[in-house]
């Protein structure tokens with residue numbers, strides 16, 4: 001079976017790896033560089049906390065498990081760090097949700113415990129414990145993070161070396177060709193034609209685009225902003241999450257900082273200055289928790305699209321427009337990616353349908369628009 005995967009981010013590289021492993025002849029077509037889209041600008045925290053409803057929580061937990069299994073498959077996973085997360089709140093209005101989430105996660109069997117602040121200070125002496133206030137701290141030992149660009153590099157390299165997959169960069173797909181309602185081939189901007197029995201569309205924040213005979217899905221994507229400090233002499237190993245703030249190590253002493261409220265100030269991805277207002281806000285917030293960051297400044301600040309299917313949930317499954325067209329797009333793609341890759345390979349290559357994915361099918365968007373059109377007509 002010939003499978004073309006469009007996009008080489010964490011989702012596309014997972015799909016390509018698993019489809020090649022399942023015995024398909026795989027070609028990956030990437031418009032720009034490997035994993036250079038959203039996957040290159042992601043906080044990349046592997047977690048299922050706060051993820052609701054239950055099928056979405058389960059999918060994220062399956063993703064976390066799949067990361068561990070991949071690590072075992074490769075013997076080592078230079079892209080994966082599993083050092084746990086601390087979480088707390090300082091804003092009184094968010095306390096009820098915080099306690100309710102802890103209760104819900106416990107009930108669903110997720111790894112979370114209350115942890116004594118003295119132990120937090122011993123584990124992470126760089127934290128100013130006073131910044132936590134009176135709130136109890138929760139600890140999630142099984143959470144971690146991924147370097148998504150390295151992940152894609154390793155998986156695509158393995159897919160090439162082990163099973164002969166082909167990977168083309170600077171190969172923007174412009175058209176999916178069909179015959180009698182079935183996929184026949186994929187064409188790229190440079191005029192190449194790749195014959196295909198199935199196409200897996202892993203274009204993330206670009207998956208609303210129409211590609212020739214094949215349509216996209218409706219998106220409600222938002223913008224993400226991350227700031228990076230220069231190397232700082234800290235020994236921080238865990239991730240820190242507090243109200244509207246996420247902090248984690250990013251290698252070689254660099255610290256990555258994120259605030260949803262800064263994301264919300266932007267309408268589109270755009271270059272930002274490390275000396276600008278957004279960087280200042282991010283550094284100031286992180287500096288309250290890790291005081292040694294204050295003097296460090298921000299070295300880089302990056303923005304990108306956060307890919308959200310219109311209703312916010314994962315979209316995975318056969319598209320209703322063209323036989324052989326399969327969509328795999330999601331937020332939380334770093335957590336879910338390796339599991340999504342397995343689902344794609346089972347459904348596209350092995351013909352084994354995952355019933356637990358029923359709520360995530362693309363069909364839901366087309367049903368909604370057909371109903372809207374019928375209502376407008378009436």
Ligand SMILES: Cc1cc2nc3c(=O)[nH]c(=O)nc-3n(C[C@H](O)[C@H](O)[C@H](O)COP(=O)(O)OP(=O)(O)OC[C@H]3O[C@@H](n4cnc5c(N)ncnc54)[C@H](O)[C@@H]3O)c2cc1C
Pocket residue numbers: 006007008009010011012013029030031032033034035036037038039040041042043044045046047148171172173174202203204205206223224225226258304305306307328329330331332333334335336
């Ligand atoms: C600030 C921020 C924080 C985040 N935090 C987390 C987190 O903590 N945990 C988590 O799990 N997720 C997180 N996410 C979401 C996660 O990063 C994404 O879900 C994931 O990276 C999406 O991967 P992807 O492979 O679907 O998309 P991408 O990485 O964007 O890959 C899509 C690829 O398709 C290519 N492409 C597009 N059109 C074409 C075409 N016509 N032809 C060929 N190629 C094409 C693009 O060039 C791109 O390389 C975060 C995102 C952001 C922005």
